[in-house]
Amino acid sequence: MGKSTKISMAVIRRLPKYHRYLGELLENDIDRISSKELSERIGFTASQIRQDLNCFGDFGQQGYGYNVRELYNTIESILGLYKEYNTVIIGSGNLGQAVANYIKFEKLGFHLKGIFDKNPKLIGIKIRDIEIEDIDELPGFLGKTNIDIGIICVPKESAQEIANTLTKSGIKAIWNFAPVDLEIPDDVVVENVHLSESLMTLSYRLNEANLFKKEEE
Amino acid sequence: MGKSTKISMAVIRRLPKYHRYLGELLENDIDRISSKELSERIGFTASQIRQDLNCFGDFGQQGYGYNVRELYNTIESILGLYKEYNTVIIGSGNLGQAVANYIKFEKLGFHLKGIFDKNPKLIGIKIRDIEIEDIDELPGFLGKTNIDIGIICVPKESAQEIANTLTKSGIKAIWNFAPVDLEIPDDVVVENVHLSESLMTLSYRLNEANLFKKEEE
Numbered sequence: 001m002g003k004s005t006k007i008s009m010a011v012i013r014r015l016p017k018y019h020r021y022l023g024e025l026l027e028n029d030i031d032r033i034s035s036k037e038l039s040e041r042i043g044f045t046a047s048q049i050r051q052d053l054n055c056f057g058d059f060g061q062q063g064y065g066y067n068v069r070e071l072y073n074t075i076e077s078i079l080g081l082y083k084e085y086n087t088v089i090i091g092s093g094n095l096g097q098a099v100a101n102y103i104k105f106e107k108l109g110f111h112l113k114g115i116f117d118k119n120p121k122l123i124g125i126k127i128r129d130i131e132i133e134d135i136d137e138l139p140g141f142l143g144k145t146n147i148d149i150g151i152i153c154v155p156k157e158s159a160q161e162i163a164n165t166l167t168k169s170g171i172k173a174i175w176n177f178a179p180v181d182l183e184i185p186d187d188v189v190v191e192n193v194h195l196s197e198s199l200m201t202l203s204y205r206l207n208e209a210n211l212f213k214k215e216e217e
Numbered sequence: 218m219g220k221s222t223k224i225s226m227a228v229i230r231r232l233p234k235y236h237r238y239l240g241e242l243l244e245n246d247i248d249r250i251s252s253k254e255l256s257e258r259i260g261f262t263a264s265q266i267r268q269d270l271n272c273f274g275d276f277g278q279q280g281y282g283y284n285v286r287e288l289y290n291t292i293e294s295i296l297g298l299y300k301e302y303n304t305v306i307i308g309s310g311n312l313g314q315a316v317a318n319y320i321k322f323e324k325l326g327f328h329l330k331g332i333f334d335k336n337p338k339l340i341g342i343k344i345r346d347i348e349i350e351d352i353d354e355l356p357g358f359l360g361k362t363n364i365d366i367g368i369i370c371v372p373k374e375s376a377q378e379i380a381n382t383l384t385k386s387g388i389k390a391i392w393n394f395a396p397v398d399l400e401i402p403d404d405v406v407v408e409n410v411h412l413s414e415s416l417m418t419l420s421y422r423l424n425e426a427n428l429f430k431k432e433e434e
């Protein structure tokens with residue numbers, strides 16, 4: 001690690017991509033890679049890569065490249081992936097079910113411990129051996145189960161109320177899929193997945209060429 | 218619009234959030250707002266807001282605030298939301314179904330025209346009146362239907378092949394949910410939703426305090 005200044009979120013958001021590419025290299029038994037080669041694979045410039053990784057210490061040697069395993073382990077450690085996390089999903093519509101069924105999360109150390117919904121038609125159904133429980137049981141469940149991350153997959157109207165229940169029980173991390181900005185205590189972190197925003201960015205980029213062509217005419 | 222320099226992606230990625238908040242103001246019949254008030258609601262600094270909006274022209278008057286409707290319409294136009302888009306979903310597992318059922322996309326002008334899968338158990342099932350078709354029918358469908366956006370919800374192993382089929386048929390925009398970076402022609406735009414990366418960022422932030430505390434000790 002080495003440096004105690006806070007790392008910028010832009011760097012942090014690139015780390016999972018390093019993690020994914022380095023993981024693939026390891027799967028292919030590649031244990032050393034030059035910053036040039038890594039750059040070609042990952043699509044960041046070599047200087048960007050050096051700059052990013054320098055935030056966390058000294059990696060790589062001139063003319064010798066990066067030790068893939070060492071770099072992978074360090075990034076894994078920075079991302080907090082050396083730990084295990086217990087998660088709970090609130091809202092078991094299609095999106096909640098999609099997240100619940102995402103096996104990769106288990107492999108990364110995120111363990112699903114409960115699924116809650118208010119829809120009587122869904123309560124009792126099992127997803128990956130976990131029975132969907134009545135949302136009214138959530139506070140009791142949180143009181144007796146050690147949960148690290150609450151995953152909110154309910155409609156936006158109910159999201160804040162769920163967030164309140166989660167934070168009151170002491171949960172410090174929320175993964176929020178509802179299209180709303182949650183108000184949460186300062187010591188809680190939220191990561192939003194706002195699908196509409198991603199789709200709008202796509203439509204912007206699809207039109208961008210026309211937008212600026214029109215202006216230049 | 219006014220300026221012909223390319224807008225940075227950081228600004229673009231904030232626009233959907235402006236769009237959402239301004240839309241909520243309009244729903245509540247608020248037609249004028251100061252940059253200070255907007256700043257308090259949206260959580261960006263007033264100077265950040267002024268800077269962002271200045272990229273697109275002159276909005277707001279000193280001491281008078283922003284005209285909400287005008288600003289909303291301009292952002293809608295910049296984001297390309299004044300148009301209608303035809304979309305197709307490939308992969309109708311939980312995630313594909315979640316996206317297919319997201320009614321809000323229709324309201325924004327994104328119309329689902331087809332859903333394809335290779336799983337015989339899913340082919341023939343209807344989602345929102347659209348029958349899931351055999352993936353083998355995709356090229357034929359693309360040949361006779363005008364599709365603007367291809368939405369990839371297949372596992373990562375098949376994602377590149379699907380992307381090839383889509384771009385060969387002339388599609389210029391891909392919304393990619395597969396955890397892989399697609400190789401696509403220069404004139405095609407891709408927007409990725411990489412759920413694992415978002416989750417890893419959350420676990421980083423959950424541990425960040427400890428990470429730096431340890432170092433400072």
